[in-house]
Amino acid sequence: MSQSAEAGPPRSPVTADDLDQAVQLAIGILREAPSQAWDGKAGSLEWDCWETVEHLSDDLFSYAAQLGPRTPPLDGVVPFAWASRRPGGPPNAIHADRTVGPAGLLQVLEASGALLVAMVRTTPSQVRAHHVFGASDPEGFAAMGIVETLVHTHDLAEGLGLAWTPPTDLCSRVLARLFSNTPEGTDPWLTLLWATGRAELPGHPRLTTWRWYGAPRS
Template sequence: MPVTASDLDAATAALSAALAPVVDRDWTVATGTGELNAFRTAEHLGDCVLSYAAQLLTRRSDRYVAFEAALMPQATVADALEFAVTGAGLLAATVRTTGEEVRAYHPTGMADPEGFAGMGIVEILVHGEDIARGLGVTLTPPADVCARTLERMFPEVHVDAEPWTALLWATNRVQLPGLEPRVGWRWRGAPLGD
């Protein structure tokens, strides 16, 4: 089954359910992704999903649309989460209204709307997990969304683990017994048939 805008909505709902209850905490001291704190990871997430929507709208074939979205200096933690959720909603709306024949630039291949939906889900869930871990809360996405996203974005990954754990392993967030870490992982942006 394809990855859909509804899957994006479900991933975003899981993100909100995990993080909205902790917007009263200081995200600038909580770890996020890599060198970023939780606050900056949420900002990065919002920028990523907005960029994917822009790619689909412009249908650029040679590069990213030349913009970067960022939080305003006075933005609060609640604003940072709202930015990520709003960006995800705009990507979902764009996926819903873009024909499946459309292709747009991504370094991992000319992606279709399903590919951008999958990229958005990986961004939402993986960076959401990074933030959640830093804040000591749990992100629990739907297993079926994780399974579809894993199959579309990481077709080479076949591991004996439940879908959320497998997606975390595919993005080098967890280790699985007997398997090498996925350092330098990449998803597949182009449709599987292309």
């Protein structure tokens, strides 16, 4: 997918409150899942629903960790030991105790999200930290965390048989922050799913490769 990170029209910033809203909305819908459904596949992913929540928790935790050091790394990730619990499973530093059940799993998700919310709120805006798609600022990490939360909750909702449509304004803000050259005049949620390779968009084929642009915006 070829997109540029050029500045577009004025946009509303992505905030820690936006991230907190995304995580709380995700947890609210996931609490509705039947307990026996967590071993099923999460949408088009190769992971089961339990593993997908662990992966999402790990994303949020790792983004918080990148912002954590007094001088955040610009050349790589903070070196936690990531490992899969089965061949083909997500390589995480964060794993939930399966004996506690889905309520404990969602508590792990909520705690991981809270760590990133706190780091975004307290880290000065001029700080930069490494991401594989380029160094980013606290706002960028908030937007990345929201995208991870929204689209993986979509995957989970498909696997768990739940209905999931996040707020339009939230989708619009993260699209403007991370995917500035997406088509205009389209539904923001469908566009975000298209931009992350999860849906077709009228007039635009489904993407087989994609990325976001987390570089700080002026």
